[in-house]
Structures are given as C-alpha cells and as structure tokens.
Amino acid sequence: MKYAIIIPDGAADEPLAELGGKTPLEAAATPNMDRIAQMGRIGLVRTVPDGFESGSDVATMSLLGYDPAVYHTGRAPLEAAAQSIPLDPTDWVFRCNLVTTRGGLMKDHSAGGISNVDARQLLVDLAEVLKEPGFEIYHGVSYRNLMVYRGSQDFELKTKPPHEIPEEPAEKWLPTGTGSDILRRMTETSAKLFANHPINVARRQAGINEATQIWLWGQGHAPAMPKFAERFGVAKGCMITGVDLLRGLASLLGWDCHEVDGMTSFHDTNYIGQGIDTAKMLDKYDLVLSHVESPDEASHQADWKTKIEAIEAIDNHVVGPVLAKMQSYPDWRIMVLPDHPTNISTRKHGYAPTLFAIAGTGVKAAGAKAYSEPIADASGLKLDKGHELMEFFLRSSGG
Numbered sequence: 001m002k003y004a005i006i007i008p009d010g011a012a013d014e015p016l017a018e019l020g021g022k023t024p025l026e027a028a029a030t031p032n033m034d035r036i037a038q039m040g041r042i043g044l045v046r047t048v049p050d051g052f053e054s055g056s057d058v059a060t061m062s063l064l065g066y067d068p069a070v071y072h073t074g075r076a077p078l079e080a081a082a083q084s085i086p087l088d089p090t091d092w093v094f095r096c097n098l099v100t101t102r103g104g105l106m107k108d109h110s111a112g113g114i115s116n117v118d119a120r121q122l123l124v125d126l127a128e129v130l131k132e133p134g135f136e137i138y139h140g141v142s143y144r145n146l147m148v149y150r151g152s153q154d155f156e157l158k159t160k161p162p163h164e165i166p167e168e169p170a171e172k173w174l175p176t177g178t179g180s181d182i183l184r185r186m187t188e189t190s191a192k193l194f195a196n197h198p199i200n201v202a203r204r205q206a207g208i209n210e211a212t213q214i215w216l217w218g219q220g221h222a223p224a225m226p227k228f229a230e231r232f233g234v235a236k237g238c239m240i241t242g243v244d245l246l247r248g249l250a251s252l253l254g255w256d257c258h259e260v261d262g263m264t265s266f267h268d269t270n271y272i273g274q275g276i277d278t279a280k281m282l283d284k285y286d287l288v289l290s291h292v293e294s295p296d297e298a299s300h301q302a303d304w305k306t307k308i309e310a311i312e313a314i315d316n317h318v319v320g321p322v323l324a325k326m327q328s329y330p331d332w333r334i335m336v337l338p339d340h341p342t343n344i345s346t347r348k349h350g351y352a353p354t355l356f357a358i359a360g361t362g363v364k365a366a367g368a369k370a371y372s373e374p375i376a377d378a379s380g381l382k383l384d385k386g387h388e389l390m391e392f393f394l395r396s397s398g399g
C-alpha cells in the first residue's frame, strides 16, 4: 500500500464577510481536494487537545499518531532535531523568532518574512554581544531560529508565541517565571543591537518590516518518540517541507527528508517542484508527507487573497499530480488535511477541529460534494482524539 498525506498548513478557517460568508477553502477553486472528498470520506478531527496552545507542533504530532499529552515537550526541541543539534536531557531549547514590534505592539511575528541571509547575519552579530553564559544561537529558516541553553540554570517559564499576540502590547507577554530575567535581558540586548543595524536600515529604506528584536518561546527538553515504523508498521517514510518543525518530527520518527529546489515557507515557494518531487518520492517510499506552510503565513498577515492563491496552488500543483500518481498504484490511500485552522479574522491559530479527507483503496464514497469545513462538519464523522487519525487513515477509514 502507498500512502500520501498533504498538509496545507493553516488552510482551515472561518466564514469571512469579505468572501460573502464563505471560508477561504470554500472560496478557492480546489477541484482535486474536492475529488478526494467525493471519492472517499470527509470529516473533522481535533488535533489540538485541551490544555495545549494551537500550533503545528501540537497539531502535527497529533495527526502523525502521537498523543501530545505523552510526547510533546515543547516546539523548539522538535525543531532542534531537524538540525541534529546534540542535546543532553537537561539542555533547554528555545524558539528564537526575529519579530517586528512598533510603538510597543507586536506587529509581525516573522519580521517581514525575513530572508535567511538577513536573519543569519543578525544572529551572528547578536551572538557576539550576548554575554549570558551557556547560550548558543542556531539559525533555522527565515525568522524561525533557536537558542540552546546548556547549564545549571533552572527554567519554570510562561512564554507566548508571537504569532498569537498580533497588535498586542509586547511587554505584557514577555517571559515570566524562573529564569525569565535572563530571557528578558537577551531580548533587550537584541533590541539595542538591532535598532540601527545596517540590515534594518536597509529594510527601513525598502519599506519592509524590520527585525526589531528576538522573541523567546516554545522552550523544552529533547523529546523521546518511538519510531513510526515500530508504531504503525509502515516501513519507509519521507517528509517534504520547507520548515524545520516538520523536518525535526520526521527525523524523530525515523523518516527521511527530501528537499525541493526553491521550496520556502512562504507563497514564493516552488509549488510545481513540490508536486513533482512528492509524486517521485512515492516510488521510493511507502508513505510520503508533503507539507506546505504558505496558507498559514498568509493567514497570520490577515491576507485572505494570498491565502486563497496558496490553497489553489497547492490543489493544482501538489494535490493534483500526487492524486494522479497514487491512482497508478494498485493499493493506495491519500489524505489531505490542514494541521489546524489559522483564522484570517484574528491572525491567530484556531482551536476548532480541522477537516480531513481520505480516499483510496478500501475507502467507500460517503456522498460528500466538496472539500470544505461546513461539509466536513455535516458529514457526522468526527475524531475527538487527533492521535487516533493515523490508525484510521492507515487501516480503517470506515471503508
């Protein structure tokens, strides 16, 4: 059996007045996702259990079949696995965003979708002036960086993802708790260094958001997760993604990662290349997961037009070719699901269950007309435990 999973990150949403009461998924032309819903089953799944902050770390872990209540130790350690950063059990990893604040408000969690080149330079310069012992900085993808702490300081912290506090006073959400004074000092140091940094001067002149400071959150220790093959008996898995979070999860699960030329975490990504390569990898692997970050990033900017374009590009260039490829195998199953909703109206991740559609061998059509949140809701199929979805996809699907 061949399995394909496609994740349009954050594509699920709420109805929008700008779209005549439709969600972006309903407003977008998605003939291939619709076809999957028509051929098989559509439903809802709660990927963010109670007590967790909605985000791809929790939601993707769930949909991969791992209960966050058991395996989630924080977002940053999952991203550290992507870079093979060696971690002792007592080491801490923090997500270190580059963000834009203005007038004391959190304006942009991504510092204008900062390039890798600009981000890396700012962090190299920051590392030179940071005087806190035990901290190391690692550049990741764009604004998504890490800080590792190796030392005896204890942390008992409350931190906040910057994409969850758009337009809110940044000060109000700075880290609190044991060890927070160190994080606050490093944040202040970054703000001073970045204020007139040549990279920011150039960004100001170009009219794009500056990286005004770092923002530390998502901390935790290294997780321990059983390999996917042991857990589900599907031998060879492959991840295709533009972000370290999913690369890290893949490495913890014992999967390979495949990199696509020109793949980014924004709408400038190479959708066509990702579709071609996902289809190609299916010949080599039992399961291929192809993740596209762009709908989530557009949602965080409240940019519904780009969100719709991103959804349509994923449908046309990734879902279409992958579905065609799947149908060339004797036994196959495909699943399309946003990991969580990201709502244009709030610019934040949502907590509502997300939609999924599954088609393929042994999955009987249940009469759905299209791929959308209201149709998924009306289907009556709802999984309350997100980590049970993988078993459902691999083996039953109610077929």
Ligand SMILES: O=C(O)[C@H](O)COP(=O)(O)O
Pocket (backbone or CB within 6 Å): 009, 010, 054, 055, 056, 057, 109, 144, 163, 245, 296, 300
């Ligand atoms: O910080 C990030 O990488 C993203 O903006 C958060 O969104 P995600 O949880 O959907 O990746």
